Amino acid sequence: MHRPALSVVIPCYNEAECLEVLHARVSAAARAAVGEDHEIVLVNDGSRDASWAVMQRLAAADPRLVAVNLSRNHGHQLALTAGLDLCSGAQILIIDADLQDPPELLADMRAVMTAEGADVVYAVRRRREGETFFKKLTAAAFYRFLDRVTDTPIPLDTGDFRLMSRRALDALLSLPEQARFIRGMVAWVGFRQVPFLYDRHERHAGETKYPLSKMLRFAFDAVTGFSTAPLRWASHIGIALFFLSFLLLIYIAIGFFTGSAVQGWTSLMLITVFLGAVQMLVLGMIGEYLGRLYVESKRRPLYLVADVAGPVQGRATLGY
Ligand code: UDP
Numbered sequence: 001m002h003r004p005a006l007s008v009v010i011p012c013y014n015e016a017e018c019l020e021v022l023h024a025r026v027s028a029a030a031r032a033a034v035g036e037d038h039e040i041v042l043v044n045d046g047s048r049d050a051s052w053a054v055m056q057r058l059a060a061a062d063p064r065l066v067a068v069n070l071s072r073n074h075g076h077q078l079a080l081t082a083g084l085d086l087c088s089g090a091q092i093l094i095i096d097a098d099l100q101d102p103p104e105l106l107a108d109m110r111a112v113m114t115a116e117g118a119d120v121v122y123a124v125r126r127r128r129e130g131e132t133f134f135k136k137l138t139a140a141a142f143y144r145f146l147d148r149v150t151d152t153p154i155p156l157d158t159g160d161f162r163l164m165s166r167r168a169l170d171a172l173l174s175l176p177e178q179a180r181f182i183r184g185m186v187a188w189v190g191f192r193q194v195p196f197l198y199d200r201h202e203r204h205a206g207e208t209k210y211p212l213s214k215m216l217r218f219a220f221d222a223v224t225g226f227s228t229a230p231l232r233w234a235s236h237i238g239i240a241l242f243f244l245s246f247l248l249l250i251y252i253a254i255g256f257f258t259g260s261a262v263q264g265w266t267s268l269m270l271i272t273v274f275l276g277a278v279q280m281l282v283l284g285m286i287g288e289y290l291g292r293l294y295v296e297s298k299r300r301p302l303y304l305v306a307d308v309a310g311p312v313q314g315r316a317t318l319g320y
């Protein structure tokens with residue numbers, strides 16, 4: 001099997017308008033970095049637009065391009081996993097399809113990798129252009145929250161845009177979980193990882209494929225995948241409530257003996273409702289982990305491939 005010097009892996013969901021410019025810019029950047037010895041892996045994550053047709057056309061014209069068509073929309077992290085499974089390069093660049101992350105930074109990232117002897121060069125967003133205030137605020141809050149609750153130090157303000165060595169990628173691919181938070185999993189893998197600061201641009205075309213619902217799912221997977229702190233909070237809340245109710249008991253007992261017994265229906269209701277709410281919250285937290293266990297225990301393949309256009313040299317095409 002020939003191992004190209006570089007693989008560029010790109011998950012795409014409804015990105016038809018971006019693909020041609022993306023292909024041109026990524027090709028040029030890869031060529032400038034390693035010459036002809038590279039491959040570009042485009043993964044079509046069940047797009048509803050013309051993405052797959054455009055990919056097939058591009059693959060027919062460029063022997064360095066492999067296009068993979070998943071059987072349906074499996075989500076960003078799984079589409080990315082499909083591309084990573086399939087690629088065969090000695091170095092791997094992960095990049096989004098919307099050109100928010102400039103492919104031209106590849107040369108500098110490779111230079112950092114060589115200079116630092118690193119296995120992973122992860123791009124840290126210094127600025128984010130063309131994104132809503134809400135997105136920036138929630139993203140900033142999310143990364144800081146995650147940093148507090150996880151045991152694995154996951155770099156702040158870092159997306160999936162990164163350059164990896166083959167051994168770091170193979171280590172990443174050996175993690176079998178279904179609910180994947182890839183930037184966290186890469187951090188967990190270890191080796192020498194160095195940051196690379198850059199300014200994030202606006203989308204080339206189209207709009208974000210991460211609506212609030214997907215962002216929330218993503219955040220839940222990140223927290224539950226890398227931390228059991230919420231389960232600990234559940235028991236902390238329980239202990240705190242136990243002491244509170246003990247104090248309450250004393251208060252009631254004093255009332256009983258001094259004759260000023262409480263007839264307070266309101267306070268009773270308040271406590272009942274409050275306790276009910278806390279119980280639901282704690283149950284919900286436990287449920288998140290239980291659900292995760294259930295999903296993992298099914299051991300389904302991570303994704304299914306429907307078609308491939310172009311030469312495939314990498315691993316099997318059916319996921320795990
Ligand atoms: N994406 C995907 N499947 C999805 C959603 C997104 O493959 O279900 C891809 C998308 O095409 C893009 C990348 O994941 O290449 C990041 O998505 P997007 O740019 O919409 O996210 P944002 O930059 O707004 O966080």
Ligand code: MG
Nearest residue numbers: 096098100203
């Ligand atoms: Mg984007």
